[in-house]
Amino acid sequence: MSASGSSTSSPGLVTLDWGTSSQRAWLLDDGGRPVDVRRADRGLLSITRDLDGADPAELASAYEQVFWTTCGDWLEEHPGLPTLACGMVGSRQGWREAGYRTVPASLELSAEDLTTVEHRAGVAHLVPGLRVPTVTGGAPGDVMRGEETQVVGILDALRDRERSRTLVLPGTHTKWVSVRDRKVMTFTTSTSGELYGLVLQHGILGRTARPGVPDEEAFRRGVSAGSPPATRGALVELFGARVLVLEGRLEPSSVPDYVSGVLIADEVAHLLPTVADPGHVVVCGAGDLCRRYAAVLSAVGVDADVVTEDATVRGLWKIAVSTGLASAGREGRTT
């Protein structure tokens, strides 16, 4: 019996995108197509919260239990199915530390790149993160964990894969990733998404902000305030939202859009000049955020492509194939 109900495919892989606050799991068929999908608030924080100071074995046991809660029935029904997971599950506070590959790093992973961890019915394979090493006496380096799998998926989805590109992945920690010859050459993280949440949820601006409909004009005003040459920097321009509300020039419900504009404009102003190929920018993520980034980039003459597909599951499948966990023979979803 096939879980998909289809007579032409059979289950081929259990995959997980297991992050800080949530966990997503897919049962893929032997062509990489999702047969079943689950989403749960079973991220690292929910697991480590009560295990501060626990020994590694105790922590691993807690992860194994959570893994089994999500995926156990798939593995009971299909014994021996390989499992591949990416994200913070491979961090120091995760199930097992999966290390980092150092840039420049190929997007074609091999079997020895993966870290394995045992569970009650076999092993799970963990995808390593990527790192830019710190230069002693120079700039701090960078790290990512989970986004490297998203990058593999995005590259697979794009035509002209050999082209040198800058991928922008908006999120809590937005990643600007430089890709060339199917390698990640370098990348930079911005905390703009996290600061947006902090300012509005816990900050003084959040006290007067009110929920409301999206206000494109407020976003554009924020972008203008956060953009060179007139900007006085995000730290100053954020306060502008408060002044404009006091003056009756900005609705309290439009404060989030203004703040979003200031932060994205500040980030683009700093990072666009640092990328190797500003002429080929691809923004990948949730639709609304992608549109905001594309608008800010357009204002400085960059015509970015937008990919709103959730590319992580596609990346997990590609990694499973390149590492030999799955076979490419029946692949049906890639171009």
Add this chain to the structure above:
Amino acid sequence: MSASGSSTSSPGLVTLDWGTSSQRAWLLDDGGRPVDVRRADRGLLSITRDLDGADPAELASAYEQVFWTTCGDWLEEHPGLPTLACGMVGSRQGWREAGYRTVPASLELSAEDLTTVEHRAGVAHLVPGLRVPTVTGGAPGDVMRGEETQVVGILDALRDRERSRTLVLPGTHTKWVSVRDRKVMTFTTSTSGELYGLVLQHGILGRTARPGVPDEEAFRRGVSAGSPPATRGALVELFGARVLVLEGRLEPSSVPDYVSGVLIADEVAHLLPTVADPGHVVVCGAGDLCRRYAAVLSAVGVDADVVTEDATVRGLWKIAVSTGLASAGREGRTT
């Protein structure tokens, strides 16, 4: 009977610095010297928290009650004593809205600048804030409330008062104030202090930060990361603290110093070029914060003066004298 126990002075003024989260009150003698001082967590937030949507009369009654709890015995013992308050108590959510004076604004206030509000035994006078109006189609303006009184006190404490100066007042919202001919010409607010608190109390960096002894070297490294020409902006450089901790190059207990360095350096890099007189900067506030600002300014060749005196009570007395609430005849504390 004099509350001071001194036979040569008598009470002359009740003053309050009444802000968002706390309230300080002083009973001053007729020379402006503190006779008694009180500090309480009776800021605006504690009063308005349970009065969302209350009518103005109800709100005013709540403020009057809190005022009386703090200062009532002083006024019962010395009936008719004038009262002067500055800070957010004069804001829209305060006891009564005290308005703003528009820059350029003289530091010699007159009686008609003050707003009065009745209490059970007389009236209290409220100091207006200052505003830089927004330019339509241009930069957002700015506001302050409470710091204008601090500026009056600082100018009174300095020699050579006629000199053109930039006053930097570090705090939750740091103010850069341009003063010339005993007038506030303009000013700019940075949210660096608020962001510092948000990032460490509620942010992802706060999860790994640990309390520790001050780490001057970590502060300097943060300053270096936040300073031109190498900086990629505060939004990016904040993430550097996380990378350095992961690499074992920064102790978790040193993260707050690193973050402080990044934010102050970013603020100075943006605002120092905008001030009219970068050669005469005075930093005024808490000792540790002043030292941090002075260090960052020194690194870019600005030898700032530091004033760690709490200048607000001095400013309140000066305003009481210039507005006729108190008489300068017996002044003993100014130069």
